[in-house]
Every structure is written in structure tokens, then in C-alpha cells.
Amino acid sequence: MSVAPTRSFHVRGFVSLFLTLNAILLTISGLLLYVIPEGRVARWAGWHFLGVDKGGWEAMHTIASFAFIVAMIFHILYNWKVLLFYLRNRATRAFSLKGELLASLGLTGLLVFGSISLFPPFGTIMELGGHLKEAWYGQDVQAPYGHAEQSPLRVLASRQGFDLTAALEVLREAGVPVTSGEQSLEELYALSGISPMALYNAIQDDPRTLPAPVPVNPALRDDAAAVAPSGLGRMSLEQVCREHGIALEHALQALRHQGIVAQGSETLRVIGERAGLTPTRIYELIGAAETDSGSRLEL
Known part of the structure; x- marks a missing residue:
């Protein structure tokens, strides 16, 4: 009874198959990343495909790219003689695929330059991707602020x-x-x-x-209605407090109570942008500060 010889592991075949499967994975993940929403929209809307969110597909594409590079190096090493055969003629030792090599280099250079400059049709491809990204949820799906x-x-x-x-x-x-x-x-x-x-x-x-109305300092009122002065965004917190007789420490305390960290030298615009609020809203919150004597100003 004959025994079938044990077949050794074919490394060259393994590398070729791995490259093929990896290329398919890169194609799928690359197409998905081309059409799925921008990261901020995808995270906010909870986008996912086949149970994997955008971050997962990005990680998959990146890791598969590195694996493809490593496998390609092994592929070149195992097929170095075949590659040289295509590039050189054994008899004359002269390059036999000069035209093909130049055409390949030219096309690669065109892809690189076109991707950077985005002239047609390269720019058109990227614009199409942008429209496809927006088609998932539209332009109105935005978080109130970054992250x-x-x-x-x-x-x-x-x-x-x-x-x-x-x-x-x-x-x-x-x-x-x-x-x-x-x-x-x-x-x-x-x-x-x-x-x-x-x-x-x-x-x-x-x-x-809905939050309860914030009490506004009577010093900030005009005929029982809070009126923000012109150029409010350019005024520093110290200036506002000085003009309306509010202790700076009390104003800072009122802002900290709302989770807003500020400094007296900062303008209301800077403070508001960091907190995601308008200068007018910061102005109103300051109105909840205590007076220099420590008694809270009521409406």
C-alpha cells in the first residue's frame, strides 16, 4: 500500500494567494472609505457597515496596506529571477521592455501629479466622492461642536x-x-x-x-431688557466687569459654575468660541455674578 508523499508548504503560492486576498480587502475597504460620511458625521450619526464603524474600516484598510507592502516584498524576492527575465533579454543583456517600463513610470507619475493637482478627471472623482458622502445623511447632520x-x-x-x-x-x-x-x-x-x-x-x-432663565445683573439692563453693547466680542472680561461694577472673581466664579474656564484678559469672543457660546450669552452669564459686597443681584 503506497503512502502519498507529504506535500511541503508552498511559500511562493501562499504569498501570491495572500496578496490576492489582501488586494480584494483593500479594494472593498477603499471603496467604502470613498463613499462613507466624513469622520465627524459618521461618529455623530453612529454609522456602521457589517457591524464595523468608520474607525474600524479605516484601521482595517491601514493594516491591510502595511501587510500588502510586506507581502509584496516577499513576492518580489521569490520572483526576482522572473522579474529580471521580463526586464532583460538573456541574449543581449539589454532591456527588452524599455517602452513598457517608461509607459508604466509615466502613468504612475500622472496618477501622483493628478491626485495632487486634482485636474479633471481626478478632481471630478474626488467631487463625486464628496457628494456620495453627503448623500448618507445630508449636510444637516452635524454635531453641535467638534467631538x-x-x-x-x-x-x-x-x-x-x-x-x-x-x-x-x-x-x-x-x-x-x-x-x-x-x-x-x-x-x-x-x-x-x-x-x-x-x-x-x-x-x-x-x-x-430647558434651563432655567439666568438672572441678569441689573447693571446690564436697559429699560428692563438686557442690551449687549456694541463691540462686545472685542471687550475683555476685565473691561466688562470694570464698566458694570462686577468683581472679576465673582464673574469668573459664575462662568466656572457653568463649566467655562476663562481669564480676565481674554475677550468675550475668545471665551465664547472655546465654550461654544456667543459673546452675548457669556455677557448674560456674567450678569449672574455676585456684586463686590457678596450679595447676589436679583432681577
Whole structure:
């Protein structure tokens, strides 16, 4: 009875098959990254495909690219003689594919230059990708500020002006396992499967989360209505406090109470941009500060 000889592992065949499968994976992930939403939109809307979010597809594409490079190096080493055969004529030792080599180099250079300069049709391809990215959700799907889904609910409530306690209650009623204001929408998405955008909309749409009116310092009122002076954004916090008789420390304390860190030398525009608020809103929050004597000014 004859025994079939044991077949050794064919490294060259393995490398070729691995390159082929890796090329298919790179093609799929590359096409997906071409059409899926921008990162900020994908994270906010909770986009995923086949259970993998955009970050996962990006990681898959990057790692597969590195693996492809390594496999290609081995492929060249194992097929070096064949490659030289194509490039040189054994009899004359002269290059036999000069034209083909020059054409390949020229086409590669054209792809590089076209991708950088984006002249047609390269620019058209990128514009088409932009339209396809927007087609998923439209242009209105935007987080209130950059990486809002990563902010603790406490910070998000402060920056967007909603009541944190009521927001936590709204989320619990929706079946979201939220325990404190230190959790972010991104963390709650992982726990509940509800996208950061849907969680945020649930908070914003519930009237219970509307904040109580902020008391405004009578010094900032004009005929019982708060009127912001012109050029408010260019005024520093120190200037506003000095002109309206408010202790700077009390103003800073009022801002810190809202989760806003500021310095007296900063303008209201700078403070507002960092907090995601308008200079007028910062101006109103300052009105909740205590007077120099320590008694809070009431409406």
C-alpha cells in the first residue's frame, strides 16, 4: 500500500494567494472609505457597515496596506529571477521592455501629479466622492461642536445650555444605562446601540431639559431688557466687569459654575468660541455674578 508523499508548504503560492486576498480587502475597504460620511458625521450619526464603524474600516484598510507592502516584498524576492527575465533579454543583456517600463513610470507619475493637482478627471472623482458622502445623511447632520460625542454629559450640558439632571432622566426613560454626567454620548452609544445624534436629539427635544432663565445683573439692563453693547466680542472680561461694577472673581466664579474656564484678559469672543457660546450669552452669564459686597443681584 503506497503512502502519498507529504506535500511541503508552498511559500511562493501562499504569498501570491495572500496578496490576492489582501488586494480584494483593500479594494472593498477603499471603496467604502470613498463613499462613507466624513469622520465627524459618521461618529455623530453612529454609522456602521457589517457591524464595523468608520474607525474600524479605516484601521482595517491601514493594516491591510502595511501587510500588502510586506507581502509584496516577499513576492518580489521569490520572483526576482522572473522579474529580471521580463526586464532583460538573456541574449543581449539589454532591456527588452524599455517602452513598457517608461509607459508604466509615466502613468504612475500622472496618477501622483493628478491626485495632487486634482485636474479633471481626478478632481471630478474626488467631487463625486464628496457628494456620495453627503448623500448618507445630508449636510444637516452635524454635531453641535467638534467631538461633542466624546464630551462628558456634564460638559455638553454646560456648553449647550440644557439641564443635566433632566437630561439624565430623559436618557434613563429611553432605556439608556446612564449613571452620571461623566459619561459621554459615545460611551452611551456603545452601551445602548443608540447613536450619539439620536441621544442628543432626545435630550434637546424634551422640554424638561430647558434651563432655567439666568438672572441678569441689573447693571446690564436697559429699560428692563438686557442690551449687549456694541463691540462686545472685542471687550475683555476685565473691561466688562470694570464698566458694570462686577468683581472679576465673582464673574469668573459664575462662568466656572457653568463649566467655562476663562481669564480676565481674554475677550468675550475668545471665551465664547472655546465654550461654544456667543459673546452675548457669556455677557448674560456674567450678569449672574455676585456684586463686590457678596450679595447676589436679583432681577
